[in-house]
Amino acid sequence: MVPSRITVIGAGIIGMSTAAFLQRAGHKVTVIxxxxxxxxxxxxxxxxxxxxxxxxxxxxxxxxxxxGWLMDPLGPLTIRWSYLPKALPWFLAAGRNALPDRVRKITAARAALGLRAVSDFETLLQAAKASELLVRQDTIRLYDTEAQYQAEEPDRRAKREYGYETKKLTPGEIAEIEPDLARDFACGAFHGGWYHVRNPKSVVTAIAQEFTRNGGEIILDDVIEVTQEAARAAKIRLKTGGERPLDRLVICAGAYSNFFARQFGDKVLLEAERGYHLVMPDPGITLGRSFSYVRTPMVVTPMDVGLRFAGTDEFAGLDAPPNWKRADVLWHSAKRCLPKLRPIDENVSRWMGRRPGTPDGLPVIGPSRKLGNVWYGFGHSHMGLTWGPTTGRLLSEMLSGTPGNTDLSAFRVDRF
Structure with a gap:
C-alpha cells in the first residue's frame, strides 16, 4: 500500500473515526x-x-x-405535511424494505456492522487515552405489560441468532439495579448489548485531538464546490480557504452528504431524520445506566453533563425551524419512568439534530460508482455513534487495499 493524501468532509463520529483509522494506516489526512x-x-x-x-x-x-404516530405532531414519528411530497419516495422505499425478506437481509447487514463495534470503539478511545468515556453497562428496556414484552419476542429471537442473549427482569430486579425507576413496571429486560458513552461530544473531541497530535489536519470551513475532471474529484473550493487539490476524497457529511453524492452522479435516498434531546444538569435522581421505554421510542442516558432524554423522528427537511415541544415531551415520558424526576426549569438545555437516514436503515459505505477517487461513509440514521468507528475501519481498509472479512454489498451507493 502506497500512503496517499486523503481529504475527509465531515468531523462527526463517522468522519473523525475514518480519519483516525486512515492515519493509523499511514495516510496523510485532512478533515474539513x-x-x-x-x-x-x-x-x-x-x-x-x-x-x-x-x-x-x-x-x-x-x-x-x-x-397513528403520524397524526400526532408530538408523537414518536411525525412529518410536517408540507414536506410530505418530497419525502414520499423515501417512505415508499422504507415500506418495501419492511417486507420480511428484506428485513432478514437488513438484519444480517446490521449484525455484521455490530460485530466489532466495541473493539473498534476501544481501539480509538485507548489511543486517545479516553477509554473511561465508554460505560460497559447494558441498557434496560422497560415494559408496562407482559403483552408488550411478548410482542418483542421476534426482536429477541433475532438477537439470539447473532449471539446476543437478553435477560428478563422482574420488578424487584429492576428496583435493585436502578432504585429510582418506577416500581410498577410489569417487567424489564437487558438489551443484550447496548452500552453508553459519558458524552458523545467528548468522544469525538478525544479522537480528533489524538488525530491532530499525530499530525492530522482539521480545517473549519464551508465546502462550496468539488470540481471534477476526467471522472475524478479534482479540487475542493472552500468559503474562506480557497481551492485545494484532491488526491482522494471521503464524504462523511451526515445528512448533507447527498449534496455531494448528487453532484457526483450517485443517486441516494437520504432524509434528515430530525431527533431532539433534553438535558437536565440536576435531575434529582441517580441512574447508573441508560434505559429505553417500550411506550415511547426514547432513551434516557446518564452523562457527565446531566441526564439526557433523546429520541423521536421528525421529517421536515434540513432547514425547517425546530419544534421545541418535541424536546419537552420527552420529559413527560421520562417522568413516568422516574417518579422523582425534577420539573423542567431554566437550567434545562434543548437540542435538535439531523440524523442521515436511508429507507433501509443501512449506511452507505464504499466507493462512488461515478468518480474513481471518491468514497462514502454516511446514512447511519440512529446508529451513527455505534457504527461510526467500524465504518472508519472499513473505509480505511478499502482505501488501503487491505482485505476485509465483512460483506459490504448491502452498503453500496447504487442500491437505491
Missing part, C-alpha cells in the same frame, strides 16, 4: 467541516453504543403503528 469536531449531529445523540440492535427500525410490526 464548518463546525468543530463533534458539534454536528454527533453532539446530541442518546449516547448509545447499541451493537446488539440488529433488527431494523422499520419492520412489519412498526408499519402498523406509523399511521
Amino acid at each position: 467541516d464548518r463546525v468543530a469536531p463533534g458539534d454536528g449531529c454527533s453532539f446530541g445523540n442518546a449516547g448509545g453504543v447499541a451493537f446488539a440492535e440488529v433488527t431494523p427500525t422499520i419492520h412489519p410490526r412498526i408499519l402498523l403503528k406509523i399511521p
Whole structure:
C-alpha cells in the first residue's frame, strides 16, 4: 500500500473515526467541516453504543403503528405535511424494505456492522487515552405489560441468532439495579448489548485531538464546490480557504452528504431524520445506566453533563425551524419512568439534530460508482455513534487495499 493524501468532509463520529483509522494506516489526512469536531449531529445523540440492535427500525410490526404516530405532531414519528411530497419516495422505499425478506437481509447487514463495534470503539478511545468515556453497562428496556414484552419476542429471537442473549427482569430486579425507576413496571429486560458513552461530544473531541497530535489536519470551513475532471474529484473550493487539490476524497457529511453524492452522479435516498434531546444538569435522581421505554421510542442516558432524554423522528427537511415541544415531551415520558424526576426549569438545555437516514436503515459505505477517487461513509440514521468507528475501519481498509472479512454489498451507493 502506497500512503496517499486523503481529504475527509465531515468531523462527526463517522468522519473523525475514518480519519483516525486512515492515519493509523499511514495516510496523510485532512478533515474539513464548518463546525468543530463533534458539534454536528454527533453532539446530541442518546449516547448509545447499541451493537446488539440488529433488527431494523422499520419492520412489519412498526408499519402498523406509523399511521397513528403520524397524526400526532408530538408523537414518536411525525412529518410536517408540507414536506410530505418530497419525502414520499423515501417512505415508499422504507415500506418495501419492511417486507420480511428484506428485513432478514437488513438484519444480517446490521449484525455484521455490530460485530466489532466495541473493539473498534476501544481501539480509538485507548489511543486517545479516553477509554473511561465508554460505560460497559447494558441498557434496560422497560415494559408496562407482559403483552408488550411478548410482542418483542421476534426482536429477541433475532438477537439470539447473532449471539446476543437478553435477560428478563422482574420488578424487584429492576428496583435493585436502578432504585429510582418506577416500581410498577410489569417487567424489564437487558438489551443484550447496548452500552453508553459519558458524552458523545467528548468522544469525538478525544479522537480528533489524538488525530491532530499525530499530525492530522482539521480545517473549519464551508465546502462550496468539488470540481471534477476526467471522472475524478479534482479540487475542493472552500468559503474562506480557497481551492485545494484532491488526491482522494471521503464524504462523511451526515445528512448533507447527498449534496455531494448528487453532484457526483450517485443517486441516494437520504432524509434528515430530525431527533431532539433534553438535558437536565440536576435531575434529582441517580441512574447508573441508560434505559429505553417500550411506550415511547426514547432513551434516557446518564452523562457527565446531566441526564439526557433523546429520541423521536421528525421529517421536515434540513432547514425547517425546530419544534421545541418535541424536546419537552420527552420529559413527560421520562417522568413516568422516574417518579422523582425534577420539573423542567431554566437550567434545562434543548437540542435538535439531523440524523442521515436511508429507507433501509443501512449506511452507505464504499466507493462512488461515478468518480474513481471518491468514497462514502454516511446514512447511519440512529446508529451513527455505534457504527461510526467500524465504518472508519472499513473505509480505511478499502482505501488501503487491505482485505476485509465483512460483506459490504448491502452498503453500496447504487442500491437505491
